[in-house]
Amino acid sequence: MGPLVDERPVAELTIDVHRELRTGQAEAVYAEGKTPAQVRDAASALVSGSTGAVFATRATPEQYHAVLDAVPGASYSPRSRLIVAKRAATYAPIGSVAVVCAGTSDLPVADEAAQTADALGMSTSRVTDVGVAGVHRVIERAPGLDAADVVIVVAGMDGALPSVVAGLTRRPVVAVPTSVGYGAAFEGLAALLSMLNSCAPGVSVVNIDNGFGAGLVAHRIVRTRQ
Amino acid sequence: MGPLVDERPVAELTIDVHRELRTGQAEAVYAEGKTPAQVRDAASALVSGSTGAVFATRATPEQYHAVLDAVPGASYSPRSRLIVAKRAATYAPIGSVAVVCAGTSDLPVADEAAQTADALGMSTSRVTDVGVAGVHRVIERAPGLDAADVVIVVAGMDGALPSVVAGLTRRPVVAVPTSVGYGAAFEGLAALLSMLNSCAPGVSVVNIDNGFGAGLVAHRIVRTRQ
Amino acid sequence: MGPLVDERPVAELTIDVHRELRTGQAEAVYAEGKTPAQVRDAASALVSGSTGAVFATRATPEQYHAVLDAVPGASYSPRSRLIVAKRAATYAPIGSVAVVCAGTSDLPVADEAAQTADALGMSTSRVTDVGVAGVHRVIERAPGLDAADVVIVVAGMDGALPSVVAGLTRRPVVAVPTSVGYGAAFEGLAALLSMLNSCAPGVSVVNIDNGFGAGLVAHRIVRTRQ
Amino acid sequence: MGPLVDERPVAELTIDVHRELRTGQAEAVYAEGKTPAQVRDAASALVSGSTGAVFATRATPEQYHAVLDAVPGASYSPRSRLIVAKRAATYAPIGSVAVVCAGTSDLPVADEAAQTADALGMSTSRVTDVGVAGVHRVIERAPGLDAADVVIVVAGMDGALPSVVAGLTRRPVVAVPTSVGYGAAFEGLAALLSMLNSCAPGVSVVNIDNGFGAGLVAHRIVRTRQ
Amino acid sequence: MGPLVDERPVAELTIDVHRELRTGQAEAVYAEGKTPAQVRDAASALVSGSTGAVFATRATPEQYHAVLDAVPGASYSPRSRLIVAKRAATYAPIGSVAVVCAGTSDLPVADEAAQTADALGMSTSRVTDVGVAGVHRVIERAPGLDAADVVIVVAGMDGALPSVVAGLTRRPVVAVPTSVGYGAAFEGLAALLSMLNSCAPGVSVVNIDNGFGAGLVAHRIVRTRQ
Amino acid sequence: MGPLVDERPVAELTIDVHRELRTGQAEAVYAEGKTPAQVRDAASALVSGSTGAVFATRATPEQYHAVLDAVPGASYSPRSRLIVAKRAATYAPIGSVAVVCAGTSDLPVADEAAQTADALGMSTSRVTDVGVAGVHRVIERAPGLDAADVVIVVAGMDGALPSVVAGLTRRPVVAVPTSVGYGAAFEGLAALLSMLNSCAPGVSVVNIDNGFGAGLVAHRIVRTRQ
Amino acid sequence: MGPLVDERPVAELTIDVHRELRTGQAEAVYAEGKTPAQVRDAASALVSGSTGAVFATRATPEQYHAVLDAVPGASYSPRSRLIVAKRAATYAPIGSVAVVCAGTSDLPVADEAAQTADALGMSTSRVTDVGVAGVHRVIERAPGLDAADVVIVVAGMDGALPSVVAGLTRRPVVAVPTSVGYGAAFEGLAALLSMLNSCAPGVSVVNIDNGFGAGLVAHRIVRTRQ
């Protein structure tokens, strides 16, 4: 057989070891399309240089098992596909987040947001299955929302929930569109556009299905209290 | 000066005189980009062949004045830009429609819907400025919605109002996205997609800013009672 | 092996038990991406609180079998992927719907619409394979369309059929674009845009492939007769 | 005042003098955004090198008057904005085209197609205002369509007319989407996509509002008879 | 096990038996997503009512074998996925088409066009692998193009070939964009838009990957000679 | 002259007087397309029911003068087109925001964000003209960013600035895409998509050109400190 | 009259004085939407800190006159709308560029590219009006293209010219799509996508209508010879 090209021995990992110092949040690993070894090496290097939580998103069970070999105690949620690895067992508690979710199909994304916040020391509460077609459900839960520091709202399809929630609470609303839906949902585009055009004040938006990103935004917000 | 091409003397008007017989709704004139004379001739011919209301949409005041010369008693609303012309003074009353509107910027489209329904003999009620950011407003009005036969909901920006309304009423909800908004509203695309993906049952959608179309849909619905 | 994250024991089901009271239509289960257990639990809870039909859309045979364990008598169509579960055996008859379909590839969506209407007590008639390339076919069927209370028109590709039908009948036309086609059909976008821009009066549109939604719209329309 | 940059004296006109020899159709001038002098010079140079008709599309009256100075006898239609200039007064007759038009708002584009065909020696017939909402109108005219060699169909909004026409005639159908419509017509995109996905055989499509292009296609088709 | 819904015994086949009389081209079967039995029944019914060729596009080998049971002598090309079935063995020869193809990846679509034309009695010639990056290749073949009655040009990626070809031949050019390419080709959108905006005269366009449609257009064109 | 339709005397203003109680932020007036009288009446009613600042966005000078008649002391910025009206002269100071701006063309949007924050009691600092093509400029300013509670980043064209900023600061970054740019900027779409896909943590996004919305998000964030 | 908000006296100009040192190209002023004073101040500050050419793109005559007050000798082209200001009268000659242009409507963009290159010391040659519909024109010019160091190709509509040119020359081809065209040209999108999918090697692309950017790319390329 003929010669394969050696995959070039480039230094493929340029860990940004100072990011945690600069921003208080370590670099994360985007696991999609990476080999288990790549995820393991990146996670391991990041944990070595970090005092806090290290995340790998969109991970497969295989990638998780590879990480686990290098970072004992790492945890994994098959539903959200989030790996959390950290050296220290606990964080000082810091603030709280309410994760509100329109339908049960949106739960994987809501889980990712809540698990991210939890790993960073925030207390999390959950409000699930309160789509706007039965708007009384979310109104009943409104008083509880003000008890949190930040509200993350996860919704697919028409993406209408953040507009309703932001009119009911004093808190910043981080909206997460999901790819739940079909046809003219266009993989989350409908919910994304709806949220960007929210008629309610105080809504900002992250990428489609990006529960992890919403968790990090919430973390930065609650740190302003310190 | 050289020869202009004569605009060809084609028979440019092929009035569908039997449409009213077939469908109970006369052909309408889409006035955008037509000359006042074209609008006048089309409206005049349609009124001659009609027992009911004839409409010209997106009309200018100049087009209205031309129509008025040929069809005395025609009316016009500068805000909705709708011309209504009819031979008979009155219609037999037929059903009722509630026109619900998210914000005051959506009023021209809501007017067009209500004026269309009114001209066709429907009694109309109006609920205005009840965007979902203050969701209590529309909840308070919900009992009244069931009193109508059809509910037309007009909204721009996030287009979230039909989802909320359809969860509060038993009536068919005809959703009209408007081009109100900016940026990622993309001239009504955000509201349109949101409405097509409504998580609530019983919502159907017409074209952006098409209040006239919504009025005709409502008219067909109430006729099912006959 | 390291610790998996426990899927959080959030109360994931917030059944909107009063929706049927408010709207006369029970909440539905969007089965896509849910586990069989999730579909079963949701359907079961909804049937308990309902006097009418409960639907699960886009269901797999596995999800159906799970539902069947909890709700004896539930039915399922492999072609439309619709589960229908109801406590009472029969509905009082209420109105009628004609489901018109452009091509045989559109049948799964047309089935979903007809099965939904049927489960809600409507009598249904079917007109199939009457695409506009052979326009005499639908013209011959036109008199029958006026005999129904509502006409649902299902079409992919050019989405031209609702415009023709709405010019032939007095009835409200609920148009359902399908994802049938290829290339510049863009998964139903071409048909959707065509229908939204229908040059005929009385057409409103639901989401791509959303036969279920069209059935619910029809149900609300016929109830206006009561 | 400081120095303006001289517009560079580049040889800005590289007339393709042999195109008429190769293709039987002279190069055309796309007048949009050109100065009257540019249009005049290009048209003049093309007429000098041509034995047939030279066209300038999307022209203003000012551009026309400039052309007229250089090419006596040039004609112009304010509605279609087409300038036709030719040395020889007449063409040998060559074939026939029927130009079918959905609504009166589509007339400028239909005119451009018919005037192009006429200038190239084709006999033209017109069928106007036969939108598919009154489908009997076009069916009545169907026998006449087969009498032409080619059928050009011009339509905006839902773009449904070519599908109906192509099912009624044996002739090749050249479909021209127009930008007539609003909202989700997206400047002709809806009609364009609808036509590209026509469920009828024998339809091909040109650019939005491109009546001129349709005329040239028709000309090439009828020449196959020679 | 619970009751499945019987697939409704609707008359799912409304064969347009007169289409061949009206248009000279029998209805075709779009096989994508249909069962082998559905394709067989439709093809069989069409062949019974037809004097010419019947086509099923996008067919699988399984669908072909089902058709073959009912229509002996039907042929199939695995590369173009086209089934051709006809009662009479031969057609009277009618005109000629040249099928020009930019790259070898475009061959399945070019095959479909050529096989369609061939089955309808046209003589076909092929020019393959003449992308515009080596423009001398197509220039050398230009004289041969004028020998055909129609030129079909098939290209993906930049879709530039029809513009070059239409400047080299007198014949009508039917352009077929293909989904060949990646990234910003967006499944054929780039080629489609490029072709619709061709700077050369005499180009009309069919749907992405629609070689069959191009063959039918060519057939209608050559019949104008009769 | 014939009868105009009276603009219907609907109660067009349904002020959400309790929104400030619920959310701590009064309803705002979206002035685009409203008459000066509509803006004046809405602003006046809101100020009457409010203890804080009332905003009208996208206002013209004429609308401002109308507001000023009813609400003495209202201020207006021609560049940002923002009207600020409030009963009480001063707010208790609450937190701080840094508004970072990529280019001088982005200043109107940055102004709107800063003026909103200022009117709500926040201290504001500005960093202007620090596009990523000269990345040292923003690095030098990074220490100052951590001194604020929230960082708003305004950028058009490639929308790259928020990704760089979020990697340099601990603070939540609210990204505002602007419509600055041309061609493939598509009125801000390029910047919007870039920001939604930021590879840096802690970024959330508001609508294109929506400086006002960013100011409200910042306000909600700093209130979590209370 | 009430108080206007003072436009905040922020330090709106953060000139990147070291960019010329780092990159050999001074910062440019994007004049669109700026006041004449803003353009003047930015240009003046840049010229002070620069040893080479300073550019302001998309400038109006008014902006040019303001610049001229501060920077004597600045030049301006009304067609390309480019202002060039430099302290030193001449540059050392550096390399050569050929600017190839599909149609005369593309000249403003081609001018901008050529003027930029010229101001940076490159010798420029021009090839104009060589669209691919008459492909012999560009083939005849091909030998001259290899005499330049870089070839810039400017084209709208189908954007096919760069593919042809890149197959004829050894030189790097910088493709500039223009917004010339109508309908499905979508303001240059068709040409942009076509160029990105070029089937010829050695093509890279800049933004729509961005002749200035192409000139800068060419400048960087020729400097590799030094």
Next chain:
Amino acid sequence: MGPLVDERPVAELTIDVHRELRTGQAEAVYAEGKTPAQVRDAASALVSGSTGAVFATRATPEQYHAVLDAVPGASYSPRSRLIVAKRAATYAPIGSVAVVCAGTSDLPVADEAAQTADALGMSTSRVTDVGVAGVHRVIERAPGLDAADVVIVVAGMDGALPSVVAGLTRRPVVAVPTSVGYGAAFEGLAALLSMLNSCAPGVSVVNIDNGFGAGLVAHRIVRTRQ
């Protein structure tokens, strides 16, 4: 069994044997969707007629093994999927390229670019994992970038890296967007648009994931030194 259509024995390979003479770069094989035999035959024919490197992109291992049978010594990289085949063992060294890569997920595309450049005789250096969220990483590497003749920058997600790099180096920057990302990355569209709108000078862009194309552009650039 019935007759299959013989795949027509068209001369499917029209090798552009003179392309290497004209452009100095041989034709390449786009392997996606081709059979191993097609790839082998094309590669073999090209190598016979070439003095340099022949490439097959997007190849599978099976296609590689087929090529290897015909062209001993051909190499293959499973990660980039690039086959390189050449007759002569070595090239004269020609210039240098730096391949800069935002994240490890972008490595396959960066590999393809580097392997292409390497096969054409360029010396290549690699900078990996320097996304702009940790902007110090790329700044530290900036001096090295000027040591290369060309800089290729590969990035997905926000596509922000080329803007930063182009502000740090004097070299031409060839930007390659990748399809890395999710949600509103839309398969690389976000990165593509961001790069086309780069606020930094000297950036040109190739198709999404087109590392091969970037390598060819770099090759043409470095040849200008000769």
